[in-house]
Amino acid sequence: MSSALHPRPHTLWEEGRQPGREVVSLGFALLLTAAVADLLLSEGLGLFFDLVFVTVCVAAALAVRPRDFFAVGVMPPLAMALVVLLLAVAERGSIARPDDGFAQAAVAGLSRHGIALALGYAACLGLLALRRSFVARRPR
Numbered sequence: 001m002s003s004a005l006h007p008r009p010h011t012l013w014e015e016g017r018q019p020g021r022e023v024v025s026l027g028f029a030l031l032l033t034a035a036v037a038d039l040l041l042s043e044g045l046g047l048f049f050d051l052v053f054v055t056v057c058v059a060a061a062l063a064v065r066p067r068d069f070f071a072v073g074v075m076p077p078l079a080m081a082l083v084v085l086l087l088a089v090a091e092r093g094s095i096a097r098p099d100d101g102f103a104q105a106a107v108a109g110l111s112r113h114g115i116a117l118a119l120g121y122a123a124c125l126g127l128l129a130l131r132r133s134f135v136a137r138r139p140r
Helices: 021-042 047-064 066-073 075-090 102-112 114-137
Strands: none
Touching: 021 047, 021 066, 021 075, 021 114, 047 075, 047 114, 066 114, 075 102, 075 114, 102 114
């Protein structure tokens, strides 16, 4: 049988076809939504946000097209910093003590969610590296 008639199915590593700008925009939107939902469900940014953060990092690494890997590769720390900085301005008590200054609240927020940041970033970069090596090895 001809491979033109029956092309092989795409693997998980080949599936990502979304433009980087769209993936990053959706990632930021989902993380901001998760932060708001977490604050509605609890008194501060917590485990729910952390789990969503790691999930968004993995999903973004799998959804993006290969030529836009860089955009998704830099997204996790920037997204975490954005959420923490916004909360340091708007709802300081959700990430630190309410009487902390802006810089102290931002550092406290980042440190409290450092494990999620490390796991999400490592998963994202690891998946992007795997996808890159797979794309480099596949026949054109």
